[in-house]
Amino acid sequence: MALILGIESSCDETAVAIIDGSAGSLEARIVAQRIASQDAEHAPYGGVVPEIAARAHAEVIAPMVGAVLADAGLTLEDMDAIAATAGPGLIGGVMVGLVTGKALAMAADKPLIGVNHLEGHALSPRLADPDLAYPYLLLLVSGGHCQILEVRGLGDYRRLATTIDDALGEAFDKTAKILGLGYPGGPAVERLAREGDPRAVLLPRPLVGSGEPHFSFAGLKSAVMRAKDSGLHADADIAASFQQAAIDCVIDRTRLALESVRDSGAAGMSALVVAGGVAANAALRGALETLAAGFGLRLVAPPGKLCTDNAAMIGWAGAERFALGYTDPLDLPARPRWPLDANAAPVRGAGVKA
Ligand code: KG4
Numbered sequence: 001m002a003l004i005l006g007i008e009s010s011c012d013e014t015a016v017a018i019i020d021g022s023a024g025s026l027e028a029r030i031v032a033q034r035i036a037s038q039d040a041e042h043a044p045y046g047g048v049v050p051e052i053a054a055r056a057h058a059e060v061i062a063p064m065v066g067a068v069l070a071d072a073g074l075t076l077e078d079m080d081a082i083a084a085t086a087g088p089g090l091i092g093g094v095m096v097g098l099v100t101g102k103a104l105a106m107a108a109d110k111p112l113i114g115v116n117h118l119e120g121h122a123l124s125p126r127l128a129d130p131d132l133a134y135p136y137l138l139l140l141v142s143g144g145h146c147q148i149l150e151v152r153g154l155g156d157y158r159r160l161a162t163t164i165d166d167a168l169g170e171a172f173d174k175t176a177k178i179l180g181l182g183y184p185g186g187p188a189v190e191r192l193a194r195e196g197d198p199r200a201v202l203l204p205r206p207l208v209g210s211g212e213p214h215f216s217f218a219g220l221k222s223a224v225m226r227a228k229d230s231g232l233h234a235d236a237d238i239a240a241s242f243q244q245a246a247i248d249c250v251i252d253r254t255r256l257a258l259e260s261v262r263d264s265g266a267a268g269m270s271a272l273v274v275a276g277g278v279a280a281n282a283a284l285r286g287a288l289e290t291l292a293a294g295f296g297l298r299l300v301a302p303p304g305k306l307c308t309d310n311a312a313m314i315g316w317a318g319a320e321r322f323a324l325g326y327t328d329p330l331d332l333p334a335r336p337r338w339p340l341d342a343n344a345a346p347v348r349g350a351g352v353k354a
């Protein structure tokens with residue numbers, strides 16, 4: 001048994017999990033886990049308020065560690081290592097989780113593993129699917145990130161594409177806000193889209209057909225706003241048309257990345273993998289499955305609960321690191337920005353977002 005305590009607090013979910021890194025199935029690997037969502041605290045503001053998030057993490061995190069250990073019938077002494085998200089994310093929240101992890105590691109004399117939140121998402125499909133081997137092509141789509149990465153091995157990532165403005169989840173959240181669907185918006189847009197006609201509203205497909213596989217969603221969001229303001233369309237039609245336009249963009253961009261990897265002579269990809277909160281979207285999964293099949297690849301998508309932020313993916317990334325002997329010192333800094341591919345060139349037109 002390699003038991004890892006995982007802690008996640010980089011955005012608006014406080015989460016703690018215990019992972020058995022040596023188990024062979026998803027069910028056996030997640031020994032226990034709890035997630036406290038802050039949705040209710042942030043809903044009045046239509047988005048995550050960093051100060052409120054940090055305070056809420058600080059309130060619940062220590063009791064949550066105790067509760068997860070109790071759920072598992074284990075103690076801190078039973079853990080082999082403590083893994084905590086060390087970035088990227090809202091710095092106040094990251095600090096709460098990382099310092100909690102450090103304190104536990106020090107008190108129990110266990111190694112600390114600082115996990116990159118994006119690596120947690122990137123490896124979550126390997127937690128869910130024990131057969132998923134490196135290398136694979138990863139579409140990472142969350143509220144803060146929208147990237148295509150070649151995952152060559154643990155800690156070895158090559159970024160092929162990123163967004164030059166908004167992340168995909170952000171586009172779903174902004175569309176939800178425009179349509180008055182509340183926060184978090186992605187699941188609400190997906191629900192409403194089921195009742196609408198995806199061809200009803202003519203919306204742009206930014207960057208589709210361009211020679212590099214980058215993303216852009218700001219223009220799409222503005223078009224959604226104009227469609228709403230026109231008063232000509234039912235909300236369900238706007239939601240369905242937005243979702244279709246966004247998916248068309250993702251498919252076109254991912255196809256380009258798949259082609260470039262296929263033609264580059266790099267080691268063959270074992271699968272197309274989608275992770276991050278927006279990977280919970282069933283329409284997106286369906287379209288990606290068809291795309292992958294066209295390249296003779298299978299699509300691997302973790303169950304929805306492992307797509308949105310959770311601590312199981314952090315514990316799992318910690319378990320993969322622990323197995324290779326990677327641990328971190330107790331003065332490890334919390335990082336608001338922490339790209340998976342440090343060598344990726346900046347993208348022209350990219351704004352200030354991480
Ligand atoms: O990975 P995640 O939980 O947090 C970040 O690290 O950003 O992703 C949250 C994002 C939000 O933007 C949320 O609206 C989106 O994922 N999301 C969805 C769905 N479920 C969550 N977007 C579209 N369809 C969904 N079903």
Ligand code: ZN
Nearest residue numbers: 121142277309
């Ligand atoms: Zn995330």
